[in-house]
Amino acid sequence: MSKKLSPEEIVKYFKDEFKTKIKSVDIRKKTAGLKKHESVNIWMKIDKSIFKNFIKYLCDLQYPHLSVVSGNDLGKTVELIYHFTLGYGTRFNEIVLNLSLELPKSKLEIETICDYIPGALVTEREKQEMLGVKIIGIPDDRRLFLPDDFPKGIYPWRRDETGPDKMYKNLHEVKK
Amino acid sequence: MKFSMLPRVFAQLFKKPWTNKFPAKYQPNNTTKYLADVQAGKAKINPPIATPPGFRGKIQYDKEKCIGCKLCIKVCPTDAIEYKPEEKKIKIYLARCAFCSQCIDVCPVKCLSMSDEFLLAGTDPYEKDLIVE
Amino acid sequence: MKQKTTTKTTYHVPIGPIHPALKEPVYFEFEIDGERIVDVDVKLGHVHRGIEWASRKRNPIQILYLAERVCGICSYCHPTAFTLAVEDIAGIEVPERAEYLRVIQGELERICSHTLWAGVAAHEIGFDTVLFLTWEIRERAMDLTEYLTGNRVTKAIMTMGGIRRDITKDMIPTVTKHLNYLKDNFEKLRSVFLDDKTVKMRSQNVGILTKEDALKLCAVGPTARASGVKKDVRVDTSYFAYGDLDIDYITPDILTGEVNGDVYDRILVRLLEVKQSIDLIEQCLDKMPSGAIISEPNTPKLLAQLKKVTGDGIGRHEAPRGEVIHYVKLTGEESPYTWKIRAPTYNNILPWIPMLKGEQIADIPIVAASTDPCMSCTNRVAIIDDMNKYELTNEELHNLSIKKTRGLKK
Numbered sequence: 001m002s003k004k005l006s007p008e009e010i011v012k013y014f015k016d017e018f019k020t021k022i023k024s025v026d027i028r029k030k031t032a033g034l035k036k037h038e039s040v041n042i043w044m045k046i047d048k049s050i051f052k053n054f055i056k057y058l059c060d061l062q063y064p065h066l067s068v069v070s071g072n073d074l075g076k077t078v079e080l081i082y083h084f085t086l087g088y089g090t091r092f093n094e095i096v097l098n099l100s101l102e103l104p105k106s107k108l109e110i111e112t113i114c115d116y117i118p119g120a121l122v123t124e125r126e127k128q129e130m131l132g133v134k135i136i137g138i139p140d141d142r143r144l145f146l147p148d149d150f151p152k153g154i155y156p157w158r159r160d161e162t163g164p165d166k167m168y169k170n171l172h173e174v175k176k
Numbered sequence: 177m178k179f180s181m182l183p184r185v186f187a188q189l190f191k192k193p194w195t196n197k198f199p200a201k202y203q204p205n206n207t208t209k210y211l212a213d214v215q216a217g218k219a220k221i222n223p224p225i226a227t228p229p230g231f232r233g234k235i236q237y238d239k240e241k242c243i244g245c246k247l248c249i250k251v252c253p254t255d256a257i258e259y260k261p262e263e264k265k266i267k268i269y270l271a272r273c274a275f276c277s278q279c280i281d282v283c284p285v286k287c288l289s290m291s292d293e294f295l296l297a298g299t300d301p302y303e304k305d306l307i308v309e
Numbered sequence: 310m311k312q313k314t315t316t317k318t319t320y321h322v323p324i325g326p327i328h329p330a331l332k333e334p335v336y337f338e339f340e341i342d343g344e345r346i347v348d349v350d351v352k353l354g355h356v357h358r359g360i361e362w363a364s365r366k367r368n369p370i371q372i373l374y375l376a377e378r379v380c381g382i383c384s385y386c387h388p389t390a391f392t393l394a395v396e397d398i399a400g401i402e403v404p405e406r407a408e409y410l411r412v413i414q415g416e417l418e419r420i421c422s423h424t425l426w427a428g429v430a431a432h433e434i435g436f437d438t439v440l441f442l443t444w445e446i447r448e449r450a451m452d453l454t455e456y457l458t459g460n461r462v463t464k465a466i467m468t469m470g471g472i473r474r475d476i477t478k479d480m481i482p483t484v485t486k487h488l489n490y491l492k493d494n495f496e497k498l499r500s501v502f503l504d505d506k507t508v509k510m511r512s513q514n515v516g517i518l519t520k521e522d523a524l525k526l527c528a529v530g531p532t533a534r535a536s537g538v539k540k541d542v543r544v545d546t547s548y549f550a551y552g553d554l555d556i557d558y559i560t561p562d563i564l565t566g567e568v569n570g571d572v573y574d575r576i577l578v579r580l581l582e583v584k585q586s587i588d589l590i591e592q593c594l595d596k597m598p599s600g601a602i603i604s605e606p607n608t609p610k611l612l613a614q615l616k617k618v619t620g621d622g623i624g625r626h627e628a629p630r631g632e633v634i635h636y637v638k639l640t641g642e643e644s645p646y647t648w649k650i651r652a653p654t655y656n657n658i659l660p661w662i663p664m665l666k667g668e669q670i671a672d673i674p675i676v677a678a679s680t681d682p683c684m685s686c687t688n689r690v691a692i693i694d695d696m697n698k699y700e701l702t703n704e705e706l707h708n709l710s711i712k713k714t715r716g717l718k719k
Contacts, residue, residue: 036552067634083634
């Protein structure tokens with residue numbers, strides 16, 4: 001299932017294929033406990049044009065576990081961060097790979113990865129309704145967490161005019 | 177064994193029940209009157225089980241020691257503490273309190289502490305018993 | 310003579326949002342043919358409380374208590390993951406004694422959660438006596454939690470840079486007494502669940518999740534381990550003091566020698582984990598070093614330190630139900646810019662679909678409860694027929710489940 005891969009080897013594997021499309025790589029190592037064993041996190045920023053190929057390459061290396069996709073609204077762009085883990089199954093072997101891509105707000109689209117990793121359906125549906133990102137090719141594009149009568153065009157995680165500012169009530173401000 | 181629980185069920189018939197006793201053996205017809213009787217000493221109730229030391233119950237406030245630094249207000253997660261600027265003291269609303277004891281840890285003069293009172297239910301969030309000042 | 314042509318159609322049975330076997334609202338729609346389930350559809354979102362939104366006005370110390378109230382039974386793992394994420398960003402070093410204490414609290418929560426689940430699973434089968442036995446054992450674990458943290462459920466013991474309360478030398482005899490009680494009674498639990506014929510009949514070969522499905526659908530926790538996938542954050546990575554302890558993956562072939570991925574295997578994995586937790590707590594009490602329990606005891610200084618930090622970080626922890634992961638982004642203001650919580654049950658929802666296809670309606674409670682969804686309960690199943698519409702309340706669904714047990718016994 002998992003031969004021991006060092007983080008430097010993984011980064012080299014991707015850099016050999018994608019060269020300049022990988023914008024930045026940051027390897028963070030942390031130790032814990034008395035014996036000071038290490039745990040590793042790799043943070044990578046990539047260009048969105050190579051996204052689908054990158055995932056295919058990743059599945060060829062080792063079948064990853066997708067934890068979740070988180071998102072940020074950064075003003076002019078929306079950043080999506082895919083959190084994968086590789087190397088589970090052997091002690092101290094797991095490496096967390098955090099892949100972040102930026103999508104311009106003028107064209108908020110990204111391909112689905114459900115054909116490689118079927119377990120990504122729940123988290124991709126959540127991004128569609130919470131951030132307004134259109135996921136091309138998703139097998140099921142209904143709403144997941146928001147009710148069906150929630151107004152279209154309002155995306156709760158955004159901080160611009162499509163955010164939910166008009167929708168919440170300040171219930172905590174009561175008469176004291 | 178097909179009915180593995182049956183011997184245990186029989187053994188339980190002869191053992192002391194595990195649950196703690198209710199305050200009164202049978203439900204009283206009129207609870208308010210019953211409680212008034214208990215206060216007057218005419219009826220008895222089983223006391224609640226003793227709490228361990230370090231239990232997080234109702235907050236006790238020592239007004240003289242307080243210096244009005246407002247650190248407790250900064251860390252309260254539920255916004256339950258109000259500052260009275262003319263006296264430079266605080267007022268705590270127990271209806272909002274989450275009993276996290278963060279205010280007790282942060283106070284520089286140690287004027288707040290936690291008692292072991294936990295029977296605090298009331299009907300009005302602003303009644304006298306639920307405000308500490 | 311009129312020729313009658315009958316076509317076989319399937320019924321749609323909606324179950325939820327509030328339902329017997331689940332502890333939180335989820336909406337299922339089953340397509341059933343006779344008594345067999347043909348297809349399943351899941352809808353969520355009924356308990357969406359906007360917690361991540363509420364964090365945009367609070368500083369990190371206040372968010373710890375907000376995170377605790379995400380879920381009552383996993384009330385330790387959410388503040389833990391948040392703290393790990395913030396410590397990752399700010400580079401805070403935690404003293405070794407605090408790491409060991411954190412492991413003890415986490416394992417204690419695991420014992421409470423798994424024994425609660427064992428009781429609920431027995432109740433779904435109809436075996437109420439075992440519910441009472443299991444929860445009686447759980448009461449001792451709750452008493453120990455109250456002694457160590459001050460409260461039974463919302464522990465309020467985690468903080469950035471360490472832990473709030475210590476286990477001093479005079480507290481150790483009480484802790485050991487409670488642990489010995491749990492160890493002695495573990496054998497009772499094990500024989501009731503694993504040797505009893507009724508439990509075996511109801512749970513073997515029901516709700517099977519194959520190893521391939523578990524990998525593809527990214528299942529986590531005991532649900533994945535019972536199908537043979539070795540995934541456990543405590544063993545895979547080194548965080549807290551787990552790197553120093555003797556721990557291994559728990560899969561069903563440790564006891565029975567084979568892996569089926571059915572409900573029986575999930576019961577087995579959870580009971581073995583209770584034993585493993587008791588063992589880990591004892592290892593910690595033996596090996597605990599002395600020293601400080603928090604790296605920055607002065608809270609306002611800690612808040613000022615966190616205000617200057619920027620960056621993003623991840624915190625992962627093995628909750629009783631699986632892997633919980635939090636993502637935090639700090640930008641130099643008082644509150645975080647982004648906070649994403651991912652509870653373990655969200656990854657375990659898609660596996661419900663292959664597990665439930667081909668099963669009978671009376672098996673729905675036990676299969677859904679076997680993945681231990683961190684959700685809450687109540688009733689109503691509506692069966693929509695062509696002409697009539699009639700409803701089953703939760704008592705009737707529960708009775709269906711009990712009737713099946715009685716029918717099997719004959």
